[in-house]
Amino acid sequence: MFPHNNELAYAGMIGGEPSKFYESIRQVGIGALPFLPGQTTLVERLLDELILEGLDSAFERTVLQEGTAEYLTRDDKRNVLIGPFRTRGQLDICLDHNMYYTYLKEVQRYLNRLEYVALYQSKRLFKNEAEQGIFYYGRIKDYMILPRKEIREVPGGNEPSALAVRFEVESWERRLIPIKPGRYGPQGPQRTSWELFKEAVIYPELHLTNAEIRLWRELKRFGECVGIEFPGEQIDEKDSMMSMEFPGLTIRNAGDGLFYVVAGNQRKQFRFGDLNRRPGKVLREIILFWQANN
Numbered sequence: 001m002f003p004h005n006n007e008l009a010y011a012g013m014i015g016g017e018p019s020k021f022y023e024s025i026r027q028v029g030i031g032a033l034p035f036l037p038g039q040t041t042l043v044e045r046l047l048d049e050l051i052l053e054g055l056d057s058a059f060e061r062t063v064l065q066e067g068t069a070e071y072l073t074r075d076d077k078r079n080v081l082i083g084p085f086r087t088r089g090q091l092d093i094c095l096d097h098n099m100y101y102t103y104l105k106e107v108q109r110y111l112n113r114l115e116y117v118a119l120y121q122s123k124r125l126f127k128n129e130a131e132q133g134i135f136y137y138g139r140i141k142d143y144m145i146l147p148r149k150e151i152r153e154v155p156g157g158n159e160p161s162a163l164a165v166r167f168e169v170e171s172w173e174r175r176l177i178p179i180k181p182g183r184y185g186p187q188g189p190q191r192t193s194w195e196l197f198k199e200a201v202i203y204p205e206l207h208l209t210n211a212e213i214r215l216w217r218e219l220k221r222f223g224e225c226v227g228i229e230f231p232g233e234q235i236d237e238k239d240s241m242m243s244m245e246f247p248g249l250t251i252r253n254a255g256d257g258l259f260y261v262v263a264g265n266q267r268k269q270f271r272f273g274d275l276n277r278r279p280g281k282v283l284r285e286i287i288l289f290w291q292a293n294n
Contacts, residue, residue: 078191079115081107081167082134082206088125090154095136095172097153104145104163106189115140116194117167120203122185133203134179138169179203182227187234204228207235211272215251216244218283222290223247248294261286263293 083100085091094100100117107114118137126132149160157164182202192206196213200206205228208216216225223246230239244251250262254269261268268289274282 076210078110078193079113080192080194080197081114081117082120082186082190082192083117084120084122084186084189085125091119091121093153094119098138098169098171099153100167100169101151101154101164102189103148103159104165107165110191111165117169118197120186123181132181135174136172137175137197138172140167141170142168177201179206184230184233184235187236190235190237202228204230204235207239208241211275212241212244214275214279219246219249222287223249249290261289263290266293
């Protein structure tokens with residue numbers, strides 16, 4: 001900050017182009033702002049923006065540094081296999097033998113990219129609500145492709161001659177807070193990212209797209225996500241989120257890359273594409289709209 005007697009001119013709001021030191025704040029997160037008695041509007045505006053920003057928006061303001069690519073693409077790496085069961089007894093077999101198995105055709109497209117397995121306990125097999133959801137997960141140590149009937153811990157299967165994958169897990173860990181169904185479950189084996197798996201508390205959160213994840217992360221700083229709606233109770237990779245709900249705020253997927261933000265009796269339209277191009281600006285608009293209508 002430095003003394004300047006006309007902050008509006010400095011920002012290019014009147015009388016010409018903005019200072020390069022002002023523009024560089026937006027571009028690389030480094031610059032300068034005027035600060036004198038009566039000349040504090042730009043500083044106040046920047047402080048308001050910083051207070052509203054989450055970790056992702058703050059990171060985007062910084063100068064590029066080591067680890068930037070990994071940070072920005074962490075949700076692209078769908079390396080956690082969500083493994084459901086056909087029978088209740090499979091859970092104990094998998095836990096006792098540090099393994100999980102499924103038919104090769106279910107995971108062949110992305111088999112080499114998997115690093116973890118998470119076990120999903122469905123409400124169909126586990127009638128006690130306290131036992132439903134994802135409790136156990138483990139890092140994949142190795143895997144073997146073989147006919148289903150040759151998996152010695154559980155010989156047979158519906159298709160004994162079909163190829164299956166037997167995952168060997170280093171050890172099973174139990175989540176401190178399980179991921180609860182939230183009315184949903186997987187349509188067969190599914191995938192999610194390790195970062196999303198660590199953050200999720202209800203199952204449908206594991207199926208959010210990158211743009212939806214950004215919305216979800218930023219908005220839950222201001223209120224708990226109380227529900228996410230998908231078309232059917234069993235979610236597949238191709239399914240799209242219909243809505244996401246927070247106290248006093250609903251995000252509705254309008255299709256064609258559009259979504260509505262609904263708060264009180266007011267509704268505002270945005271584009272998911274703008275979340276990629278101008279995430280900070282869009283998220284600030286949504287948060288201020290939410291606050292103004294509650």
